[in-house]
Amino acid sequence: MLSPVITPVILSGGAGSRLWPLSTQSKPKQFHALVGTVTMFGQTLRRVAVDQAAQFGAPLVICGLSHLVQVTEELAREEIADATIVLEPKPRNTAPALAVAALIQAERDPEALMLVLPADHVIARPENLHKACLDACAAAIDGRIVTFAVTPTGPETGYGYIKSGHSLGPGVFAVEAFREKPDLATAATYLADGHYAWNAGIFFFKASTFLAELKAHAPEVLIAAREALVHSRREEGRIFLEETAFIQAPSISVDYAVMEPTDCAAVVPVDMGWNDVGSFLTLWDLAEKDADDNVSQGPIAMFDAQGCLARSEDVPVALIGVKDLVVIATAQGILVMHKDRAQDVRLAADAFRTKI
Structure with missing residues (x-):
């Protein structure tokens, strides 16, 4: 199907501590050119540039206050002038960050589609991710929270796994189960099963769907995010979240807050040359x-x-x-x-x- 406009949401909050001293709190790994000559942040921006098979709109970037200068420089380097930068006063993990992103998008269009991407991953074949977005559009529009999982290349013990269930359409499946990082023997059984893929932390959903699932499964996250946004300071494409409200949000990942308890999860396994460059x-x-x-x-x-x-x-x-x-x-x-x-x-x- 033809792609509606998709808002890229780029999460840039990690510290990359497994790559110390190259990656530090002041300059984490996404601001380094670890693979190739372009920083990982820059590669992520190029992955969701305007001229792609999937139609991407202006990006929404979520980062810490201390990284505002670096994010601004990355956007300028890629000649992106219409991005929205959301500044977290303190890190609270991915669920509060995505709650704020969905609330911002809902102000513009609650039925808009959002593609969530970490800023510090490698995707060698982005065209396969773009095709997966097109395959998943119908499911996302229908109210599914889609996760793009990575086709395993071996019994990796460092990743979580997602088991796919019944088909929801070409290449799209209901999620049967999330599995935490397994031992080697268990990982080998997952590969032999053929229905498991690595959890890459890439999500695709409507703003309204995600907010409804937050309200059902993690209301305290949604309340804190809404208060932080209501009392935020906005200037020139930047949103400074109000600290007192934002730190009331539990520090919890979107996997635990929404993806595991929801009945709306779907998965698209993708062979896209993905790597989180975790060591x-x-x-x-x-x-x-x-x-x-x-x-x-x-x-x-x-x-x-x-x-x-x-x-x-x-x-x-x-x-x-x-x-x-x-x-x-x-x-x-x-x-x-x-x-x-x-x-x-x-x-x-x-x-x-x-x-x-």
């Missing part, structure tokens, strides 16, 4: 490697090194006679670890949180 091991996997399987960026020299990832923003770094190491050097800190410990970077981020 340095993932970054090494995605990057182009030299003859010794090394990945380097910046003033790096390697001698008899194999399977390493090394990045430096300024200081010269040399790796000699080592294997499978990650070495990251920035003004915020230096990280040295074995690739097998990629999920433990949060230990360092937590240890130096007050210093970054």
